[in-house]
Amino acid sequence: MEWTWPESVSSNRQRVVEELVQGREMVNQLQRCLSGDVRSAEGLVTKILGSFTNTLRILNGSEEAKEELISQIQANSPTSTVTASGSAAAGTDSLSWDALDDAGKSEDSNEESYKSTETFKDRRGSYKRRKTSHSWTKDTLDLVDDGHAWRKYGQKMILNTRHPRNYFRCTHKFDQGCKATKHVQRIKDEPQLFRTTYYGNHTCTDYLRAPELILDSSSSQDSSKNMIRFDNTNNDFTRKQEHPFFSSFTSIKKESVKEEEMITPINDHDHVIHHNQQLSSCDYLMSPGLGVFESSASTIAYDHEDVFSRIMVGYFDDEVDFPYEFFL
DNA sequence: CTGATTTGACCGCG
DNA sequence: CGCGGTCAAATCAG
Numbered sequence: 257m258e259w260t261w262p263e264s265v266s267s268n269r270q271r272v273v274e275e276l277v278q279g280r281e282m283v284n285q286l287q288r289c290l291s292g293d294v295r296s297a298e299g300l301v302t303k304i305l306g307s308f309t310n311t312l313r314i315l316n317g318s319e320e321a322k323e324e325l326i327s328q329i330q331a332n333s334p335t336s337t338v339t340a341s342g343s344a345a346a347g348t349d350s351l352s353w354d355a356l357d358d359a360g361k362s363e364d365s366n367e368e369s370y371k372s373t374e375t376f377k378d379r380r381g382s383y384k385r386r387k388t389s390h391s392w393t394k395d396t397l398d399l400v401d402d403g404h405a406w407r408k409y410g411q412k413m414i415l416n417t418r419h420p421r422n423y424f425r426c427t428h429k430f431d432q433g434c435k436a437t438k439h440v441q442r443i444k445d446e447p448q449l450f451r452t453t454y455y456g457n458h459t460c461t462d463y464l465r466a467p468e469l470i471l472d473s474s475s476s477q478d479s480s481k482n483m484i485r486f487d488n489t490n491n492d493f494t495r496k497q498e499h500p501f502f503s504s505f506t507s508i509k510k511e512s513v514k515e516e517e518m519i520t521p522i523n524d525h526d527h528v529i530h531h532n533q534q535l536s537s538c539d540y541l542m543s544p545g546l547g548v549f550e551s552s553a554s555t556i557a558y559d560h561e562d563v564f565s566r567i568m569v570g571y572f573d574d575e576v577d578f579p580y581e582f583f584l
Numbered sequence: 585c586t587g588a589t590t591t592g593a594c595c596g597c598g
Numbered sequence: 599c600g601c602g603g604t605c606a607a608a609t610c611a612g
Contacts, residue, residue, distance in 0.1 A: 409604065
């Protein structure tokens with residue numbers, strides 16, 4: 257069935273998309289510049305900042321809730337190791353998400369005394385069947401789909417956090433050697449908020465979900481002003497109309513939208529950041545972290561611009577190993 | 585049957 | 599040694 261954006265939303269969406277697309281392109285250019293002359297890089301940074309700033313304005317202007325969420329998050333953002341945090345729209349339902357969290361601290365129901373030394377039953381995989389036929393991952397990715405195929409490979413409770421962290425690796429880790437990984441952890445209950453941290457870039461080509469060539473799908477976005485040349489790595493905007501961000505934004509479609517925040521570190525030391533790991537997966541609000549949110553409190557909502565530039569600067573000037581994050 | 589999830593066991597690092 | 603990240607056997611889902 258076809259789904260369309262509410263007018264109010266689509267207009268802004270249009271603008272946001274344009275801004276983000278531009279920003280992404282500039283980041284790509286910047287990446288290339290970084291290996292070259294620094295001057296041009298500086299100019300790009302400025303442009304990028306402007307682009308994202310505009311985006312923020314648009315978004316904040318139309319969505320007041322956003323600010324709230326953002327501040328809320330900070331309020332109780334855990335002491336994550338990485339960095340900042342972001343937020344997104346509000347959701348309502350819960351569902352398999354609960355199952356997820358429970359699973360983390362589960363294992364109560366009578367356990368036999370295994371654990372001896374050698375012959376005890378490995379209970380891996382012996383989990384109870386889910387009530388809902390949905391899987392955590394399924395629901396999650398559906399809402400927070402970032403355009404890539406992920407495979408969950410672990411879940412763990414993290415110290416000082418109330419919810420377990422979920423580990424995902426690119427589905428093509430083996431068939432294509434893609435190193436991309438990401439962690440998703442719920443950091444807030446009320447309006448459910450999730451933090452998604454990306455590690456590494458996708459080196460895979462998901463023929464099913466990310467066509468290599470971006471067909472101009474009628475969309476007007478991609479004002480191609482700056483030419484398009486985003487390699488494979490998906491193109492969220494053109495590919496998915498119900499992008500997480502937007503959908504959560506207006507909570508249209510999908511009965512409930514979870515908020516989620518994303519952090520996107522570019523670690524992957526052993527390798528250079530080859531082309532974009534662009535903001536794709538995170539498409540929307542961007543607000544760098546670097547400990548800014550990390551600790552707690554302090555407002556960001558209206559400080560976006562500042563924070564952002566601060567981060568950007570730090571990011572590009574200093575270590576490139578740093579995580580920058582986006583709000584979703 | 586094949587591919588994805590679940591979840592305790594492992595493991596490396598600090 | 600504890601913690602966070604990953605592995606992989608057991609299950610689930612289509």
